[in-house]
Amino acid sequence: MKFERKLKKYALISLTDKNGVVELARALAGSRYQIISTGNTARVIRESGTDCIEMGEFTGFPEILGGRVKTLNPKVFGGILSRRDNPSDLAEMENHDLGSIDVVAVNLYDFSGAASDENATVDQLIEKIDIGGVSLIRAAAKNHKYVTLLTSPSQYPEFLERLEKNELDEGYRAHLAVEGFKLTAQYDTLISSTLEARITGESTTLTVFEPERRVLRYGENPHQKGYFHGDFSAYFEQLTGKELSYNNILDLSAACELVGELKGHACAIIKHNNPCGAATGDGPLEAYTKALSCDPVSAFGGVVVFNSEIDAVAAEKLNEIFLELVVAPSFTEEAVEVLSKKKQRRVLLQRRPLDHKFVVRNAAGGYLVQER
Incomplete structure (x- = not known):
């Protein structure tokens, strides 16, 4: 046996x-x-x-x-x-x-x-x-x-x-x-x-575990390696354009957080993690026009995020300057077609708001953590 x-x-x-x-x-x-x-x-x-x-x-x-x-x-x-x-x-x-x-x-x-x-x-x-x-x-x-x-x-x-x-x-x-x-x-x-x-009722230990990793083309600068850990696709769907960079994702996050603080139709423009403009309006076109007027020079090559649907009229306005990323919760088919005319442009659909509870930063040999 x-x-x-x-x-x-x-x-x-x-x-x-x-x-x-x-x-x-x-x-x-x-x-x-x-x-x-x-x-x-x-x-x-x-x-x-x-x-x-x-x-x-x-x-x-x-x-x-x-x-x-x-x-x-x-x-x-x-x-x-x-x-x-x-x-x-x-x-x-x-x-x-x-x-x-x-x-x-x-x-x-x-x-x-x-x-x-x-x-x-x-x-x-x-x-x-x-x-x-x-x-x-x-x-x-x-x-x-x-x-x-x-x-x-x-x-x-x-x-x-x-x-x-x-x-x-x-x-x-x-x-x-x-x-x-x-x-x-x-x-x-x-x-x-x-x-x-x-x-x-407390969280005394900082634990971050995001096993899903995306290898980026490089980090903040070309000589640095860069990675994204997390479930990007749960929040965003890329409709057009090439792969996102480290800086794209930084600017995208900052712009989404800023728009999330505004009421009504809102728009934020971020470049290199610095705000170029933010505004609200009667619709996305007006919100963008007002945000762009804050600093139209710095906005060139930036990331623009909306909290409402983009139509063809707004898309034509966006095409007047080069913008690396255009992000919104929805787009009309005509808007996507217009925005796709810019070959270096990425268009992203935001599936849901960012919902991180804390902000974490490297600092002084450790980490600074604050509630969002």
Whole structure:
């Protein structure tokens, strides 16, 4: 029996986000992996026609405490953490009749969704803190020399291609391990900052975690490297023009914040992080005309932001000088066509207002933080 178990390849699948799980499980089974799964994930896999072993069946111990304890078992973590080339580990695995778990696909309870609900109680938030999932990720990431870790459906296509070609090499596994550690770091950061604010009413630790990175052409000056971290597309959609620069994004942010302080139809023009003009009017055309009159020379090559729709008439006025960026919550089709005549022009649709709660700046070996 022990010899038979040593020949088996195990894959553990325990998912909150079940997108792509059917295809993943089918491919693993086709590659002769025995699939171990939990609760609803196991049900989805079985209903798709792929066999799997329920976690309690694999460990010989049922889920307990209303599902709080599912995977925290030596048969699971021994199978993940064993070093396949370590004689002592192999002897213990054989002595305890453990099988090696070579693939771990797991994602976490949606604490972020719960934290975004201002009415959620601390007790409700606590129930959204994943314990087993985080432990599985850290174990698989730690032992990536032998274990492949998947933490997002976006990773499945490349994994399935590599699985078919038998190319699950250590370099690939190391990359996935880093993604796993980044995920748990972000998860724990969100939990600690949210609970501190809810329990004490304060946020005493500055934590910034924006894993999505965009490489910019350069920083403020051509000799500096520049990056943008965050979800830019949640706030803006670029309709025309080339890639934004570091300075474009700085000016864009400043102009959006300034317009957000004004009432009615408003416009702000910013260049190199300095205001060239800001005004309100009966419509966007009047607001822009008044803002431009403040300093029409400095406005050349600047960023202009509106808080109302731009039509073709306003677009024709904007085309009278060179402006790097034109930003508004909406544009008519004719306006986009007019603005696109300037080849170096970028046109951005602002999806929603900027909603950062704090302003953070480097200063004196640390950071200055103030409420917005």
